[in-house]
Every structure is written in C-alpha cells, then in structure tokens.
Amino acid sequence: MSMKVLLYSGSWNLVKQSGVGQALLHQQAMLASKGVATTRVWENDASVIHVNTVFPDTLWAVRKARRKGMLVVRYAHSTMEDFKQSFVFSNVFAPAFRRWIRFLYQQGDVVVTPTPYAKRLLESYGVTRPIIVLSNGVDTTRFFPSGEKRKVFRKRFGLANDELVVISVGHFIERKGILDFLALA
Structure with a gap:
C-alpha cells in the first residue's frame, strides 16, 4: 500500500x-x-x-x-x-x-x-x-533571474541599468520587518 x-x-x-x-x-x-x-x-x-x-x-x-x-x-x-x-x-x-x-x-x-x-x-x-x-522554499520554476524581465522592469520604473534597486515582498507591518527595510533603504 x-x-x-x-x-x-x-x-x-x-x-x-x-x-x-x-x-x-x-x-x-x-x-x-x-x-x-x-x-x-x-x-x-x-x-x-x-x-x-x-x-x-x-x-x-x-x-x-x-x-x-x-x-x-x-x-x-x-x-x-x-x-x-x-x-x-x-x-x-x-x-x-x-x-x-x-x-x-x-x-x-x-x-x-x-x-x-x-x-x-x-x-x-x-x-x-x-x-x-525545513525551509518553506521558493518555487524556482516560477521565480528565477531573467535578463528580459529585468530590462522590462527597469524601463517601466525609469531605472538606469547600473542603479541599485532593493525590493521586498511582504506585508507592510512591523513584525514583517518594514521598519528595518525602511531604515536600510
């Protein structure tokens, strides 16, 4: 069985x-x-x-x-x-x-x-x-580096190719680190 x-x-x-x-x-x-x-x-x-x-x-x-x-x-x-x-x-x-x-x-x-x-x-x-x-993991078939998507993203938001960009995903609340993220930014 x-x-x-x-x-x-x-x-x-x-x-x-x-x-x-x-x-x-x-x-x-x-x-x-x-x-x-x-x-x-x-x-x-x-x-x-x-x-x-x-x-x-x-x-x-x-x-x-x-x-x-x-x-x-x-x-x-x-x-x-x-x-x-x-x-x-x-x-x-x-x-x-x-x-x-x-x-x-x-x-x-x-x-x-x-x-x-x-x-x-x-x-x-x-x-x-x-x-x-055991890590929750990331679906690497869905989330992976893409030069093409990078170019589209930078163009959409008017970012230069050499400009440093920091992105985070999560709720905008303290326990998810929003204050740390803002301090770092």
Whole structure:
C-alpha cells in the first residue's frame, strides 16, 4: 500500500491568501512531485495528516487522525514573537498565544518549522516533540533571474541599468520587518 497524505485544510477560507495557505499548496505540489498521493478531504486510506493552522478546529482534526492511526505532522508557522505587533492588543494576548501553540505543537509526532531561529524559540517554549527545520522554499520554476524581465522592469520604473534597486515582498507591518527595510533603504 502506498502512502497518502491528508493536507488538513480546515478554516481554508481564513488562510488561503496567506503564507500558511500558500505553504499548504506548496506542500501539495512538492509531495506530488515525489509521487506521494495527497488529499484535502478525509479518506480512510490516508496514513499521515499535515496540519498547518493553529485554529481550534485542528484539535478535532488531530484527535480524529489519532483514532484512525494516522501520523501527525504539525507545521509551526507561528510563534509568539511573530504574533506580537500584528494587530491592536496582540502583545497583551501574546503569552496566551504562546501557551496555545505550545499545546498544539506538542500534539504532532513531528513539528516542522522553517528556520533554526524558529526551532530555538519552540524549544524555549518547552516543545519536546522532534522539531525539523525545513525551509518553506521558493518555487524556482516560477521565480528565477531573467535578463528580459529585468530590462522590462527597469524601463517601466525609469531605472538606469547600473542603479541599485532593493525590493521586498511582504506585508507592510512591523513584525514583517518594514521598519528595518525602511531604515536600510
């Protein structure tokens, strides 16, 4: 019997446009590229569940997966440090959020996080499950250097060929580094 992975997509409408939603789609594409079957609906033949979100519905999903004998992969996209400065009063709720995500991440057979920094944070929270660092990655078939696109971009924005240009992609909020970006610019 070959392996099938359930990519749990509860609360999909809340995350589909976010980095977490894009990560789920990236996981689906990468698993498919390795010949691993995936599904986003509950099927009896799935042997692993990947859980990317930290919403309350994931408690139900993990418990159901455990009853079915599935292995649980928890993705640690969120940390308390990322949560801070993300909305009004987020700093007040940050300690409770830290306890919540520690509880959720402890439910995984393994926890996957994108950076060594995030791994150290999770360990400092007391997460004792095995933590694997695995970059979210970049789709190099979509994002790659292109001399032609470079020329079009420079012409469109009136930039000289030798002019230094710094570009960043992300939300214009402090926790995503907008203040550092502006200071650097």
